Amino acid sequence: xxxxxxxxxxxxxxxxxxSEMIIYLGILMFLPVFFIxxxxxxxxxxxxxxxxxxxSIQLGFVLFGASLxxxxxxxxxxxxxxxLSFGYPISRKKLVMAKILFISLAVFLCTLVSFVLTGxxxxxxxxxxxxxxxxxxxxxxxxxxxxxxxxxxxxxxxSLIPLFFFGxxxxxxIPTVICAIFLMQFQNFSSLINITLDPALVNAVLCxxxxxxxxxxxxxxxxxxxx
Amino acid sequence: MMDYVVQTNGLTKTVKGITLxxxxxxHIKKGEIYGFLGQNGAGKTTIMKxxxxxxxxxxxxxxLFGKKLTETNKSGLKRVGxxxxxxxxxxxxxxxxxxELHCEYLGYYDKKAITxxxxxxxxxxxxxxxxxxxxxxxxxxxGIVRAIITKPELIILDEPTNGLDPIGxxxxxxxxxxxxxxxxxxxxxxSHILGEIEQIVxxxxxxxxxxxxxxxxxxxxxxxxxxxxxxxxxxADRTAYLLEHELRISNMKIVGDRRVRIYDxxxxxSEITKILILHDIEIEEIQKHTSTLEDYFYRQIHGGEIIV
Numbered sequence: 001x002x003x004x005x006x007x008x009x010x011x012x013x014x015x016x017x018x019s020e021m022i023i024y025l026g027i028l029m030f031l032p033v034f035f036i037x038x039x040x041x042x043x044x045x046x047x048x049x050x051x052x053x054x055x056s057i058q059l060g061f062v063l064f065g066a067s068l069x070x071x072x073x074x075x076x077x078x079x080x081x082x083x084l085s086f087g088y089p090i091s092r093k094k095l096v097m098a099k100i101l102f103i104s105l106a107v108f109l110c111t112l113v114s115f116v117l118t119g120x121x122x123x124x125x126x127x128x129x130x131x132x133x134x135x136x137x138x139x140x141x142x143x144x145x146x147x148x149x150x151x152x153x154x155x156x157x158x159s160l161i162p163l164f165f166f167g168x169x170x171x172x173x174i175p176t177v178i179c180a181i182f183l184m185q186f187q188n189f190s191s192l193i194n195i196t197l198d199p200a201l202v203n204a205v206l207c208x209x210x211x212x213x214x215x216x217x218x219x220x221x222x223x224x225x226x227x
Numbered sequence: 228m229m230d231y232v233v234q235t236n237g238l239t240k241t242v243k244g245i246t247l248x249x250x251x252x253x254h255i256k257k258g259e260i261y262g263f264l265g266q267n268g269a270g271k272t273t274i275m276k277x278x279x280x281x282x283x284x285x286x287x288x289x290x291l292f293g294k295k296l297t298e299t300n301k302s303g304l305k306r307v308g309x310x311x312x313x314x315x316x317x318x319x320x321x322x323x324x325x326x327e328l329h330c331e332y333l334g335y336y337d338k339k340a341i342t343x344x345x346x347x348x349x350x351x352x353x354x355x356x357x358x359x360x361x362x363x364x365x366x367x368x369x370g371i372v373r374a375i376i377t378k379p380e381l382i383i384l385d386e387p388t389n390g391l392d393p394i395g396x397x398x399x400x401x402x403x404x405x406x407x408x409x410x411x412x413x414x415x416x417x418s419h420i421l422g423e424i425e426q427i428v429x430x431x432x433x434x435x436x437x438x439x440x441x442x443x444x445x446x447x448x449x450x451x452x453x454x455x456x457x458x459x460x461x462x463a464d465r466t467a468y469l470l471e472h473e474l475r476i477s478n479m480k481i482v483g484d485r486r487v488r489i490y491d492x493x494x495x496x497s498e499i500t501k502i503l504i505l506h507d508i509e510i511e512e513i514q515k516h517t518s519t520l521e522d523y524f525y526r527q528i529h530g531g532e533i534i535v
Contacts, residue, residue: 003331007328010324011317079317081317084315084329084332085332086280086281088280088333089303089304090301090332091298092298
């Protein structure tokens with residue numbers, strides 16, 4: 001399976017993917033500080049609030065996931081290069097599994113790295129410009145570390161929600177991207193229309209949807225995956 | 228039991244209620260060059276796609292090298308090379324990167340094989356070029372390289388001469404013949420140029436409206452060939468009468484009201500002409516016809532009658 005995942009990486013326009021990754025990391029790294037300084041100073045009241053802000057910002061990688069769905073699935077269908085894979089003595093289910101694992105691993109690792117970089121950048125900038133009240137406690141560090149792992153996993157799973165319907169079935173790039181934007185802004189949208197949702201519950205439902213999308217993608221590939 | 232490389236039983240493909248291929252029972256023997264004949268949309272490519280795992284059959288079974296090809300057991304495809312419709316590549320990658328990817332997917336790690344295959348198709352020196360800069364002809368050749376690189380026992384080529392210039396077409400034909408004779412590779416080919424197929428295939432399968440109408444060897448077709456002398460005259464009945472009584476020709480038939488066909492081609496055309504002129508029969512045309520694979524194909528497609 002790792003070999004198949006590596007081959008997925010080799011098929012991609014690597015420079016483009018790496019550039020995209022760097023742009024995401026660069027923007028998200030400074031976004032919390034920018035947000036506290038320019039948009040809402042309330043987020044700077046202490047480190048535990050900043051952590052919440054960083055966690056919600058990292059959902060931006062759902063969009064990166066959509067970009068990978070586009071390149072790994074939709075483009076391969078459009079260019080018919082997926083027919084090359086289907087012609088190899090490997091079952092479609094296994095091929096799709098390798099693609100999904102590749103996307104989810106990429107999103108998971110990027111989100112993880114982004115958490116580290118954003119945390120470091122926010123802390124260091126705060127040390128120089130003093131934009132957050134107080135200093136992080138040991139409990140903040142522990143919470144940040146655990147949220148980093150859990151939310152990277154959640155982001156990876158949420159990023160796969162558009163996979164089955166828009167990626168494999170409809171093979172449509174723009175709806176995939178719109179769906180990703182909607183998912184990463186879902187919590188903001190709900191607060192805009194004055195609906196208070198439990199973030200943990202929202203994450204659980206979105207993760208479930210991501211899981212269902214992955215399940216259907218693998219299960220239905222023989223039926224909807226023809227070229 | 229016959230040693231079939233490819234055998235299908237009741238192979239059927241239906242998409243959105245439309246039957247593209249219906250109940251096809253195909254038999255391709257080891258070491259032969261088998262050609263698909265059929266009009267556009269007859270179902271040739273759909274069958275080839277099913278044989279290479281690109282489409283999953285709606286009904287029926289495919290046996291590759293005697294083993295059933297299913298989604299869970301595609302091991303037979305390890306021994307198959309193919310180009311279906313047109314050669315597809317990762318256009319942003321170089322030729323070498325594409326070929327290496329192919330080998331990796333098949334678990335084939337002989338670096339020399341890539342160089343050898345490139346040499347065989349006269350494509351040396353293009354390894355580091357990006358495929359998107361290739362002409363269609365070059366892509367076709369690169370597709371052949373990819374198809375033969377892992378030394379498969381069966382090669383399936385859908386319209387292999389598409390995009391090739393006349394020299395390229397001849398090279399392709401020679402290459403297929405060479406691979407077949409020297410390495411014993413079995414070929415399944417399709418081409419809409421019947422003359423091209425006729426020059427290399429051992430057997431043909433005629434596909435019409437998604438059905439395999441007939442499988443026959445070229446030798447058999449040659450045996451059945453109805454070569455004939457055709458006379459075009461306004462007085463076909465009297466011509467037939469004279470030929471029968473003056474020249475004792477009985478193996479002939481009147482086609483339409485102006486044509487007489489004599490299937491005994493040993494008859495001298497000058498003798499026939501002389502007799503007819505002596506009896507004041509007007510001859511518009513007299514010509515010897517040799518039927519081709521094209522004629523056979525038309526006879527099959529149009530229910531046994533050559534369209535005149």
